Amino acid sequence: MASSAREPIYSAEQIKIPPQLPEILKDFAKHIIRTQPTDILKESAEYFTKQAALNSSPRKSSSASTKLSELQLESIYNRFGSPQPSGGSPPTLINRKDIQEACEEIGIGSQVVADIITLGAWGDRIPWLKFWALSVAAGYTSLIPTLHKVASILSGTSITKPEPGVADDSKPPLSRLPTAPFKEIFTFLAERDDGIGPDKTAKVLADLGEEKDVELSSFLDKLDAALSA
Structure with missing residues (x-):
């Protein structure tokens, strides 16, 4: 019988990556690249504290007010507006479906998203920065x-x-x-x-x-x- 010491500690079958982890780490990397904090550990603690608060907040219904919280606005900007981890610029246009899914993840109702898109008179390809601008303006x-x-x-x-x-x-x-x-x-x-x-x-x-x-x-x-x- 082969010695267990020669067997690998991990195998591909043993490694289970949570499906949300890649997106979480990508958004976090974008945030750090954009903000360039002097104390990355402190900034990391504050960032994930905010994200935890955002994800634990009650989900809004599709008929909710169009005023978005600061955490929601920051999350949208970090998702689409930060430089790519590879150093590339963020895309100018985003698929409507991608915006809808990103907003749904942080509790923004589908009707709110639809109202903003209608206000901007956009189709299936959304200029995300203008979408974000109208999202901010909705609160003022x-x-x-x-x-x-x-x-x-x-x-x-x-x-x-x-x-x-x-x-x-x-x-x-x-x-x-x-x-x-x-x-x-x-x-x-x-x-x-x-x-x-x-x-x-x-x-x-x-x-x-x-x-x-x-x-x-x-x-x-x-x-x-x-x-x-």
């Missing part, structure tokens, strides 16, 4: 707080601009806002807002400049001034 009544929320998620911070008339003395933390996705989102939302003319749009785009990223706090001050003028 005006453009400025929508853009602040967009900026906070793109820059990996947790700032929230209050609705007009609500006092808030908090200051956003020093962070960097990636300009390319913000330009695309801002231009898309500004075109849908009758109160934002070409002059204001041009001013905001000029403030963003041609740099890869800008300092978040100072840019938000310029954004408020440009859109409130």
Whole structure:
């Protein structure tokens, strides 16, 4: 009888990979690549704590409100918007089915997804960044707080601009806002807002400049001034 010491400790049949593990690790890798934390272990703990809270929250019905939670918005962006682990850029268009499945996994009702797609007048191929922009906008009544929320998620911070008339003395933390996705989102939302003319749009785009990223706090001050003028 052959010695058991010569037998492999593991075999292909013994290794059982949970079906959700590859997607979980892929999303986590995208998050780390996007945020570039100085303390990866601490960031990992915070990331998985958020994901656990998101997955344990009650599932919403298909008739739920279109206002999405910050965790849901972050999850959608991390799924489709972060650089690929291989270093490649994220795709521009996503199949409708992929968006529906991703949203269902985090408790976003099918009717909510359908409403956003209808609002964007899209078919089977969805420009995911614009879909995400409308998902953020659904939770606000005006453009400025929508853009602040967009900026906070793109820059990996947790700032929230209050609705007009609500006092808030908090200051956003020093962070960097990636300009390319913000330009695309801002231009898309500004075109849908009758109160934002070409002059204001041009001013905001000029403030963003041609740099890869800008300092978040100072840019938000310029954004408020440009859109409130």
